[in-house]
Amino acid sequence: MGKSISIKPSQTVKAKTKGRCENALPRSKKVRAIQVPEENASSIRHENNRWQRLKKKCEPYFYILPTSLLMVLLLILPIVMVICYSFFNNVIIEKSPSFVGFSNYLSILTDSEFANAIWNTLHFVCISVVAHLILGMLFAMLLNSSYLKRSTKTVFRVIYVLPWVFTASVIAILWKLMFDPNGVINYLIQAVAGPGIGHIEWLSSTSLALHAVTFINIWAGYPFYMISILAGLQGISYDLYEASALDGANMPQTFFRITVPQLKPILISLVMLDFVWTIQQFALIWMTTAGGPINATNTLSTYIYKQAFSKYQYSMASASSVIVLIVCTLIAIFYVRHQKASE
Amino acid sequence: MVGKKKGYVKIIIIALLILGALFAGFPVFWMILSSFKPNAEIFAWPPTWFPRVFTIDAYREILHDPGKLRFFANSYFVSLVVVALTLVLSILTAYSFSRFNFKGKSTINAVIISVQAVPPITLLIPYLSLMVVFRLYNTYWALILTYLLFTLPYAILMMTGYFNTMPRALDEAVMIDGGSRFRALWTVLVPTALPGIVAVAMYTFMQAWNEYLFALTLTKTNDMRTVPIGINMLMGQHSYEWSEMMAMSVLGSLPVLFLFLFFQRYFIAGMTAGSVKS
Numbered sequence: 001m002g003k004s005i006s007i008k009p010s011q012t013v014k015a016k017t018k019g020r021c022e023n024a025l026p027r028s029k030k031v032r033a034i035q036v037p038e039e040n041a042s043s044i045r046h047e048n049n050r051w052q053r054l055k056k057k058c059e060p061y062f063y064i065l066p067t068s069l070l071m072v073l074l075l076i077l078p079i080v081m082v083i084c085y086s087f088f089n090n091v092i093i094e095k096s097p098s099f100v101g102f103s104n105y106l107s108i109l110t111d112s113e114f115a116n117a118i119w120n121t122l123h124f125v126c127i128s129v130v131a132h133l134i135l136g137m138l139f140a141m142l143l144n145s146s147y148l149k150r151s152t153k154t155v156f157r158v159i160y161v162l163p164w165v166f167t168a169s170v171i172a173i174l175w176k177l178m179f180d181p182n183g184v185i186n187y188l189i190q191a192v193a194g195p196g197i198g199h200i201e202w203l204s205s206t207s208l209a210l211h212a213v214t215f216i217n218i219w220a221g222y223p224f225y226m227i228s229i230l231a232g233l234q235g236i237s238y239d240l241y242e243a244s245a246l247d248g249a250n251m252p253q254t255f256f257r258i259t260v261p262q263l264k265p266i267l268i269s270l271v272m273l274d275f276v277w278t279i280q281q282f283a284l285i286w287m288t289t290a291g292g293p294i295n296a297t298n299t300l301s302t303y304i305y306k307q308a309f310s311k312y313q314y315s316m317a318s319a320s321s322v323i324v325l326i327v328c329t330l331i332a333i334f335y336v337r338h339q340k341a342s343e
Numbered sequence: 344m345v346g347k348k349k350g351y352v353k354i355i356i357i358a359l360l361i362l363g364a365l366f367a368g369f370p371v372f373w374m375i376l377s378s379f380k381p382n383a384e385i386f387a388w389p390p391t392w393f394p395r396v397f398t399i400d401a402y403r404e405i406l407h408d409p410g411k412l413r414f415f416a417n418s419y420f421v422s423l424v425v426v427a428l429t430l431v432l433s434i435l436t437a438y439s440f441s442r443f444n445f446k447g448k449s450t451i452n453a454v455i456i457s458v459q460a461v462p463p464i465t466l467l468i469p470y471l472s473l474m475v476v477f478r479l480y481n482t483y484w485a486l487i488l489t490y491l492l493f494t495l496p497y498a499i500l501m502m503t504g505y506f507n508t509m510p511r512a513l514d515e516a517v518m519i520d521g522g523s524r525f526r527a528l529w530t531v532l533v534p535t536a537l538p539g540i541v542a543v544a545m546y547t548f549m550q551a552w553n554e555y556l557f558a559l560t561l562t563k564t565n566d567m568r569t570v571p572i573g574i575n576m577l578m579g580q581h582s583y584e585w586s587e588m589m590a591m592s593v594l595g596s597l598p599v600l601f602l603f604l605f606f607q608r609y610f611i612a613g614m615t616a617g618s619v620k621s
Contacts, residue, residue: 059524063439064451067432067495071454074492075461078469085468092472142360147353156360158604159368165600166371167553169571170592173578174374177585182386184373219370273459280462283555287575301464309560314468321465332460 079325085318092314104319114320116295117303124214124285124299125278129271131218136225136270141259143226144233157230164223168283175216176288179203206296209289213297217284221277225270232266233259272335276328300324378402378589385585401590411591413566414573418595421486421569422551428487429494429547430540436495437502438528442511458496463489463556474561485561486569490554494547501546505539506532542609545602552599570595 086104088097108114139160143153163171178185179202186199202212236259244254260267282301285291291302298306304324308317377385378401380394387395405411439445440452470489474480479488513535514527522530533540558569568576574595577588 057445060439060443060445060448063435063443067436067455067499068451070432070488070491070495071451071458073473074470074488075454075458075466078466078473079461081469081472082465092468138359139363142356142363145356147356148360156364158607159364161603162367162371165603166592166596167571167599168555169574170374170596173574173588173592174370176578177377177385177589178370178373180386182388184390187388187390219366223367276460276462280464282464283571287555287578301462304464304467308468318468321468324462325465328460328462328465329457332457335460336456 082318082321082325085315086322089315091318093312097315100315104315105323108316108319108323113295113298114303117298117300120210120295120297121279121299123210124217124281124297125275127214128217128221128278129274131214132222132225132274133267133271135218135222136229139222139226140229140233143230160226161223163220164227166220168220169287171216171220172284172287175212175219176203179212203289204293206293209293209296213285213288216288217278217281220284221274225274228266228270229263232263236262268338269335272331272338275331276335279324279328374589374592378586378593380586382584382586398586401584401586402594404587405591405594410565411573414568414570415594417483417567418552418570419598421483421490422548424483424487425490425494425551426544426547428491429498430544432491433495433498433502433543434528434533434540436499437506438532440499440503441506442514442524455496455499458492463493467556467560470557471560480561481563481567483567486554486557489557489561490551494550498543498547501539501543502536505536509535538609541606545606545609548602549599 085091087099087101089100089104091097143157143160148156166174177183180186181199181201185202186197189200190197200208203209240258240262241254244258249257280301281299282305285297285299285302286305289297291298291306300320301324304317304320307313307320376392376394379397379399380391381396381398381400384391384395436455440448470485471480474485479485509532513531514524517527517531518524553571554569555571555575558572559575562568562572565576570591574588574591577584577591
């Protein structure tokens with residue numbers, strides 16, 4: 001096809017020159033001899049340009065193709081699937097499940113276990129986030145203190161980051177050992193408060209288990225705050241502190257008028273990320289208490305897991321998954337809005 | 344007067360610092376200590392601060408049990424493949440985001456970032472049926488593919504940030520010499536972005552090494568289980584082998600601990616860049 005197009009212009013050139021002046025035939029011949037390859041070349045270049053432009057247009061897509069495929073197959077398709085599942089009855093187990101509309105959602109939302117899981121999750125998430133924030137702030141400020149030598153700071157920073165290195169199953173087992181009725185925590189408490197306290201059943205008492213699990217999560221999660229806040233603190237200009245010292249500000253004033261406002265964007269990001277992460281905390285709770293005793297530590301994630309893998313109620317599990325997904329999406333939208341506003 | 348006040352402040356700071364270090368470090372110290380105790384001594388009352396009988400039996404038991412070594416082999420294999428694939432995919436995607444403007448760019452970017460807000464457990468049930476349909480259930484690929492989805496967003500974010508800081512003149516120089524864009528990416532940009540790549544690789548390794556939920560549900564047989572599941576399986580399998588569990592926990596934490604100690608600076612730079620600046 002390329003050839004047939006390229007011949008045409010050279011033929012018209014030939015016809016024109018022939019008709020106009022016969023004397024100039026040899027010259028025109030010469031011209032044509034030169035022109036033909038040139039015309040050909042330019043049209044090939046033209047073709048090339050089009051090909052190149054197409055290639056250029058497609059090039060960025062070529063680079064993102066593998067990732068996009070993965071996103072479609074493992075993110076968008078599963079989300080569509082889980083939404084579909086939530087409107088059918090007995091999915092996965094039966095070959096032809098029947099459409100039941102919102103009835104799965106109705107039975108989830110009226111399930112007292114689900115309400116209990118929401119309360120437990122709220123307790124777990126809110127206390128964890130607040131404690132993470134306070135501990136992270138405190139440790140970051142300690143590590144940033146001008147009273148300490150650099151080497152001291154490095155040693156303590158490594159110790160403080162330690163909990164972050166361990167995987168959830170290690171953390172769960174370790175704290176199960178320590179929270180055992182005959183474990184070291186009870187021994188330390190007795191050593192301080194006297195043996196009258198007795199052997200407290202931290203993880204198997206309905207009134208204490210949720211607090212104990214929350215405590216473990218606090219231990220596991222604060223280093224992330226600490227490191228991020230430390231980076232933020234180091235970014236605050238020293239001039240600000242100097243100016244406030246000149247104005248005679250005391251320590252709390254400096255903290256609330258300078259440090260907190262300067263760190264505000266970091267703190268808001270941290271809290272929002274932590275909300276999403278803590279809502280989905282599964283491994284830690286599952287391995288320490290498995291949601292028990294008697295659902296005392298049942299959170300949304302263990303509720304979904306139990307619906308699916310202990311009761312084989314995949315439709316119910318899907319419906320509750322969709323509810324959790326919606327909540328997390330709402331938080332994420334707030335997060336993105338905040339990020340955009342602060343830019 | 345001022346000097347005295349400063350002295351008090353210093354004492355308070357050091358006291359808090361030590362208290363904090365006890366809070367953070369004592370459980371870790373206790374774990375290591377317990378791994379060297381015989382099982383009978385674990386719940387001795389009062390607890391023994393240093394093992395009365397110092398033994399490495401627990402470690403020997405694990406290192407001589409091929410079933411338990413298999414957990415480690417599985418974890419290494421899955422984590423390293425995930426790291427390799429995450430790096431290749433995230434470098435390609437980040438290059439495209441950093442160097443081109445194209446239709447749908449912001450939509451694709453938003454989809455990738457939104458993954459960070461998706462709790463893995465909400466996708467668990469569809470994953471289960473997908474893996475069964477594609478005959479990937481109880482294979483390494485079930486884990487590798489699902490881990491990839493959750494390691495990629497952070498990796499892409501980080502790499503895009505890195506590439507954005509590099510002048511376009513770098514790749515143009517290669518292209519003027521007749522090289523393709525693709526060559527410019529691998530011969531110039533990738534070597535220059537090495538610190539970022541190291542941070543991404545370590546963070547990805549850690550995520551993959553520590554994953555629990557998918558490893559629990561998408562594999563079934565012991566020869567496919569990873570270390571986190573292996574540790575959990577020691578619990579309640581045949582009474583509680585506490586010292587063995589602690590030894591396995593120590594061994595299972597060593598790879599990440601070493602990575603962290605040797606590349607601390609990258610880790611911290613990566614963590615803060617991912618969460619705060621992006």
